[in-house]
Amino acid sequence: MPRIRKLLSRSSSASTVGLRRESPHTHNADVVQEDALRAQLADDPNNQLAFNALLELVVRNCADEGSENEDPLNALQDEASYAEKRTMSAWALAEEFSGHPKAWFPLTELARLSIDVDPDEAIRRLTAAIARDPHGEALAVAVKLLAETDRSHEAYNLAMGHWKSREHIPAAGVAVVRAALLSDKRMEAEAALTELLGHASAAEISEIDPELIDEVRGVHRS
Template sequence: MHEDALRAMLHDDPNDERAFSALAELVRRHATEPDNPEDPLTAEPEEEPVGAADLALWSLAEELAGHPKAWRPLVELGRLSVGDDPEGAVRRFTTAAERDPSGVALATSLEILREADMPVEALGLGVGHWRTREQVPEVGRQLVLAAVEADRLFEARQHLEALDTHPESGQVEAMRRDLVVAIEAAEARQSST
């Protein structure tokens, strides 16, 4: 799709995953391409391609995050800043979670925090925003895993029990066995030390 068409789609719905991903890819590509590949003096970009791509993506996400219903751009800003500014990332994730009643923003934010080795922060964010019966079951899964990673196994079992009350019982059942295995493995590690 053309960049202008993607921007128009995101103006209407700043959380459109396909449009955001497509525009993000275009922005990254533009940021890493040399201005004039024929000119040997400009063939090498001044910045590292990854840094330039992240900066371009940051600008795009920041532009879209101003929309009062935008949560996907805030999650992206949080992902980009979690290494350098963990507190700022958590603030962005919090705002994204408050803007998204479905829980997709919260689940994604929890996963990013877990991947950044911040399970305690993930627990704080999740416990404060998880609405068990209203949001996607993935939020509960991420909370259980964060509790396991933080060695809070009693809390992990509590989150698993709460997840069992979710109306999407089929989805919960599909993830439950792996969560039980993760909790039991962590309990075995704890008891062996």
């Protein structure tokens, strides 16, 4: 959070980075596209394709606004500046759409952006996201994020505390089993896999995580 606040405070327009702003570089086509993407997200704030497309559009317009003063000799500085603009834009958009009562994806994005600087707050956001999603997609994303950031025990605790095998999509159960393996909880992984197989086929599981079943069962392929 301190890092994000620092990034936001370095630009006077940070508070409106998620909003469409008229500028010499904002083309009519961009305005129409941005309005269309915002309409999609207003209807479904968990539309990841629309969110990512809007993010690219906002970042591109932010980059265009500063293009008049670009120094071609400062390529590395420009690259760092672009990364900052992308981070600020992603944060602003995720925060904007997270206010929707059914929005879980924006919360996972906020968690992804803050996981390294404030892991407790990130986990709180992930927990809130899971509570908003009855299908388990948020759970799958949350567990995967924690596992990929070397927080396998937190991933396992979150998974076991919120997984509903009868209601959640197979990807959520796969994430639970994988989290158990990463936490060296083999018996729990076997139990979770058995429960998952009661609601999903082996083919469905293998399509999501090809090695999972064999790893749980201790099968070694030559």
